[in-house]
Amino acid sequence: MLGSNVPGNLNPHVSVDCVVFGFEFGKLDILLIERNMRFEGTEFKDLKLPGDLVRKDEDLDTAASRVLRELTGLDNIYLKQYSAIGSPGRLLKEPRDMVWLKSIGHPEEIVVTIAYYSLINIDQDNSASFTLQSNARWYPVSEVKELAFDHLAIVQQALHVLRTDLRVQPIAFELLPPKFTLRQLQQLYEVILGSSLDKRNFRKKVSNMPYVVPINEKQVDVSHKPARYYSFNRKKYQKTNKDSF
Amino acid sequence: MLGSNVPGNLNPHVSVDCVVFGFEFGKLDILLIERNMRFEGTEFKDLKLPGDLVRKDEDLDTAASRVLRELTGLDNIYLKQYSAIGSPGRLLKEPRDMVWLKSIGHPEEIVVTIAYYSLINIDQDNSASFTLQSNARWYPVSEVKELAFDHLAIVQQALHVLRTDLRVQPIAFELLPPKFTLRQLQQLYEVILGSSLDKRNFRKKVSNMPYVVPINEKQVDVSHKPARYYSFNRKKYQKTNKDSF
Known part of the structure; x- marks a missing residue:
């Protein structure tokens, strides 16, 4: 040996x-x-x-x-x-x-x-x-x-x-700005996975991520309907992660 | 360089x-x-x-x-x-x-x-x-x-x-026999994670794993109430894995 x-x-x-x-x-x-x-x-x-x-x-x-x-x-x-x-x-x-x-x-x-x-x-x-x-x-x-x-x-x-x-791992949130829209989050997943995702399915899955938290703020100065901003809660992530298997 | x-x-x-x-x-x-x-x-x-x-x-x-x-x-x-x-x-x-x-x-x-x-x-x-x-x-x-x-x-x-x-990864199923009970699956997770898991929560999570499939067979020759056997469906696992992110 x-x-x-x-x-x-x-x-x-x-x-x-x-x-x-x-x-x-x-x-x-x-x-x-x-x-x-x-x-x-x-x-x-x-x-x-x-x-x-x-x-x-x-x-x-x-x-x-x-x-x-x-x-x-x-x-x-x-x-x-x-x-x-x-x-x-x-x-x-x-x-x-x-x-x-x-x-x-x-x-x-x-x-x-x-x-x-x-x-x-x-x-x-x-x-x-x-x-x-x-x-x-x-x-x-x-x-x-x-x-x-x-x-x-x-x-x-x-x-x-x-x-x-x-x-x-919470890689996605290291790449996003501190506040982001769900559309931005989906784009990030799509770009990294190299494939498009169904919007409804995606939102359903995000609703099962208690660490993606809506904040009381919306986009301004956009030509489309302003979207809500979300933020990443690291404490909740760690708790969720610990409880999951 | x-x-x-x-x-x-x-x-x-x-x-x-x-x-x-x-x-x-x-x-x-x-x-x-x-x-x-x-x-x-x-x-x-x-x-x-x-x-x-x-x-x-x-x-x-x-x-x-x-x-x-x-x-x-x-x-x-x-x-x-x-x-x-x-x-x-x-x-x-x-x-x-x-x-x-x-x-x-x-x-x-x-x-x-x-x-x-x-x-x-x-x-x-x-x-x-x-x-x-x-x-x-x-x-x-x-x-x-x-x-x-x-x-x-x-x-x-x-x-x-x-x-x-x-x-x-489907490591759990490489370590289990081809047919296993949910109790055995839970024990495996507990042993590897080094902590005990709540039975109800565990079963709820398993019910979200479409690749863990009940089979029409129960334990025999056991002193307790015979438990149902499950098996691992690799095809379903690959599909679920592909759809998830």
């Missing part, structure tokens, strides 16, 4: 990769880095996840926070570790990936990567409050079909975890 | 640690390994999680399956990766841990560990079907107060993840 310090043991570098979701009413984006390279005599461009090798004396979570800070200038973003990936050969599926790794002096042996996902409300934490690293841009999740290395699989897994978490 | 192949990058060994939960009606156990050592001239015994270093050319999940197979003789047990832990110094909090690592020829530098939890139904997969490695034994989760290294924190995190998963 543990202790067999033979040369056959894995001794990799470790990286963190961050799937940064950006939420705006109406769409879900992801933050990607453009990779420019020459491969077989031709210029080649593609996209990859933001990430970096973990440094000695650095905790995994610290490394992920550092990558996010360097990328966006933001601290204290919601950040969750959700997977470790270490399949042999995971970086070497495409010959161009090998060429690129060599060109940047990257260790060629296996890299175990620890995947994190993060959520940013683009509306609230808007461009005034954060500056993207020059080669980073937002792309609609639904349009991302190909990425470097195994990054597409890492994104798909993040999306799966995010959708599950949406059901069991 | 990625590519800074400087000596300051982490280059650890990687291990897997397995939190193996054993479920029996009435209690939740965990499989632990006894560690015997001499420390400061005295015999010292304590407990640790089963685990091993990951081998070269071995996938992380493969390594965890191997540890479980060596430990129990069982293949195809429910096994879920839930965390990667790589805090500097995580193995070196207790001087005796350092002494022990040295004694077994373990690399002294940092080891990043990938934590898995696993579920075994002790009643069903009983001693006839599996043989525990000689130094492994079941211990009631509620009585585990101290473990080697940071293993107690790893167990506590596993328990937290298991309890969350119980709410969003």
Whole structure:
């Protein structure tokens, strides 16, 4: 068991990769880095996840926070570790990936990567409050079909975890403003789940969430019938959560 | 960003640690390994999680399956990766841990560990079907107060993840026999959640689970009033799950 310090043991570098979701009413984006390279005599461009090798004396979570800070200038973003990936050969599926790794002096042996996902409300934490690293841009999740290395699989897994978490954690309310309409709440679910929901069913389900509380205030200055505002009651959420199973 | 192949990058060994939960009606156990050592001239015994270093050319999940197979003789047990832990110094909090690592020829530098939890139904997969490695034994989760290294924190995190998963995945039904009574279902929830549940509330909640289906069969040869059997309908579960958010 543990202790067999033979040369056959894995001794990799470790990286963190961050799937940064950006939420705006109406769409879900992801933050990607453009990779420019020459491969077989031709210029080649593609996209990859933001990430970096973990440094000695650095905790995994610290490394992920550092990558996010360097990328966006933001601290204290919601950040969750959700997977470790270490399949042999995971970086070497495409010959161009090998060429690129060599060109940047990257260790060629296996890299175990620890995947994190993060959520940013683009509306609230808007461009005034954060500056993207020059080669980073937002792309609609639904349009991302190909990425470097195994990054597409890492994104798909993040999306799966995010959708599950949406059901069991108060993520929705971290992305909404302090007061929100039921229409906004439904839009948020639809954007993250990637499918439209029946309005009547949705409202029925929300009525079973005692922590979504109507407040005595309505929209103003809207062209349609002003909707009531709701707020999220964290105490009630914790109580409900504790009682449920 | 990625590519800074400087000596300051982490280059650890990687291990897997397995939190193996054993479920029996009435209690939740965990499989632990006894560690015997001499420390400061005295015999010292304590407990640790089963685990091993990951081998070269071995996938992380493969390594965890191997540890479980060596430990129990069982293949195809429910096994879920839930965390990667790589805090500097995580193995070196207790001087005796350092002494022990040295004694077994373990690399002294940092080891990043990938934590898995696993579920075994002790009643069903009983001693006839599996043989525990000689130094492994079941211990009631509620009585585990101290473990080697940071293993107690790893167990506590596993328990937290298991309890969350119980709410969003059909774990309960993997642990129950194909037909079960509502009393058995409640016991299972109580054992995993570590608290007792109100019977009326519980039955009300179960009545909102269209995938828990009464069958036309009752207990026989019981001293109390025979209870109806239920079964788990996976198709209905998948449909309900898909419709919910």
